[in-house]
Amino acid sequence: MIDVLIIGGGNAALCAALMACEAGASVLLLEASPREWRGGNSQHTRNLRCMHDAPQDVLVDAYPEEEYWQDLLKVTGGKTNEELARLVIRESSSCRDWMRQHGVHFQPPLSGALHVARTNAFFMGGGKALVNAYYRSAEQLGVQIRYDVPVEDLEIRDGRFVAALVPEREVNGTRLAAERIEAKSCVLASGGFESNRDWLREAWGMNERGEYPSDNFLIRGTRFNKGTLLKRMLSLGADSIGDPTQAHMVAIDARAPLYDGGICTRIDCVSLGVVVNNEGKRFYDEGEDFWPKRYAIWGRLVAQQPGQIGYSIIDSKAVGNFMPPVFPGNKADSFEQLADQLGLPRETFVRTIQEYNKACRPGSFNHTELDDCVTEGIIPAKTHWARPIDTPPFYGYALRPGVTFTYLGLKTDKTAAVHFADQPSKNLFVAGEMMAGNVLGMGYTAGVGMSIGTAFGRIAGRNAALSSLGRSPA
Template identity: 75%
Template sequence: MVIDVLVIGGGNAALCAALMAREAGASVLLLEAAPQAWRGGNSMHVRNLRCMHDAPQDVLVDAYPEEEFWQDLLKVTGGRTNEALARRVIRDSATCRPWMRRHGVHFQPSLSGALHTARTNAFFMGGGKALVNAYYRSAQHLGVQVRYESPVQRIEMDNGRFVAAWVGDERITARSCVLAAGGFESNRDWLRQAWGQNALGEWPADNFLIRGTRFNTGVLLKHLLDDHGADAIGDATQAHMVAIDARAPLYDGGICTRIDCVSLGVVVNQAAQRFYDEGAGFWPKRYAIWGRLVAQQPGQIGYSIIDAKAVGRFMPPVFDGVRADSLGDLARQLGLDAPTFEATVAAYNAACRPGTFDHTRL
């Protein structure tokens, strides 16, 4: 029997494609590179969905209309986005949650410590792992065939049409194919090539920790670019890059390794100097720039400094922070130059406006 739709990939995009194709009556085979225990790609580490809505909903307070969503996207991308595609995604996001519920996904209100998201983001009950598991259960119920530990190395094309995919020495044919095999963020060589060396002679990518899956090696991306003439667009160094704890594992640390106290304190590099405005914009719209900012610092290291008043006002990290009773003592524990560090913090404090600070009403 010839498969109608072959889906290459095992994360959110791949599963949604497989489910929708099966609902339309097609026979579907999904190939996931990872073992079953690690299925789902980066999707198993997600926690919420930003979606447009014109009125309050069960887990979303107030409205979040299309134009506001578009303006938010425009700001965080610095204008580098395709408006037609973006607006289509924004409009269609309003239909996502009912469809997801039909496939077993449950939602809950904004989590404590997740700042300024109660109106814009619907959180998955159980996080990304529960999301992925719900989709796989639905796929099994609908009759989608799933194969694990099946990485695709190459595909055959005939005049631009899909013919077959190769998993090792096995050739798999299908009438159509959906490629949803992820990016190349766990391909060290490709990251090194994209980022190159900095002015200090360092290779920044060598120090990157990948909080997502280790299975996104970009094999098919490179194959399509090199062997099938696919167009490359954008900047290979652009990514959803967040600041994570330097003690996190090399792969699959997940969202619990993210440092969320940045906007409530001071961030310095190894020279004990600030390098960006920590409070610029709402944190949910700015957190994804901090990985790149840290990557541009010597050693790809930064230190987020908070005082006792900030504790409990952000999503707690998985690792305990370094504690000290004075700035000088903290600097010594971190290996920073104490006089420079104290001067940096003093300058920051001197620039603060007087008044009562409410981190929930920025």
């Protein structure tokens, strides 16, 4: 029998596998996806939010524990667990040497992301390069890796993991028999449920307009995060945490693919113009704060609009001042033409823009600071970077809510143990998106998902190894 079974194949699962292996356990990792899609959402990531008290290789200045914690407290509105959050923060300051040992390379921030030079360490080549490095290292260390193995159910006895059950399935035209895989301990790191359309529909329900909002959500990440095991664990009585409608959600290009659109589908010009809904009306302060601090609320804002769609409108002055979008925007020389192209009610749209333009107070525009360009007399106000939209051609980008990952997860503690009726399991652990909701009750800040996955992946792996050797978690 194998010592440690890892269910999942992304960053948290790989960190767990590597740690368990280093602790002397024999490890089997089961990835539900085929090899070419391995890595879950981690293949779309790009950086790790890191605490540091002094400049550290690619990180400038300092980002002390307290500031990191305050940032988390702010974005989550207090829906977090301070003990676990601080654990993640401290781990983030020391895990990078270990990551390097396993082949991960770091680099200074990418062009267009200089604002996080202090807080975030970027992976050279992005998350897929990181995932590749971890898989290579795991293979070299002797971790057994199997692809196309979607675990459907677990055998749990008295809060202890006994075996994982894999259904009969067809892979590349070959019929594979059902399997029962036993192990002394197990780490669950198989992601959230964002790719399970039925579950999203159930969670978000019907709105007051009679719409099922989640039907219009795009999934920025992997199509394999169906939440099968999460659902199974909840029905087996595992303690849960988080609200099923909470997720890392950003506003992305409405033309993005249904799954795996990743980073390139985001639209970064929101704060440079206005955003209207399909009635042609504005609905939120586009200049509330710096875009990196606000991008994570716009998915939800758009989700609350009729038809779950928004339109980011800019003029030529904005071109070149934001990350280029992957698809060209609609382009027109008049507001009327743009309204027609975007399918917006002409009159309301033109009135919205004209009223906004009239409300813009003169100021000195500076996109790198919270400038004094504000509107007066309109609701909602635009409180920074408000410049009249008056220089044709005008551009419009349709926006949809893009779900990165869901926050409903399994409740855990600092040992990463899965809990049943408030009792920690002795040999079943959880890491990554499946437990991120312990730290992230709502909101998001760049790079924190990877910090949670790395910290808890490492803890879960080590403790699963200890458990398999008959020792208690540390």
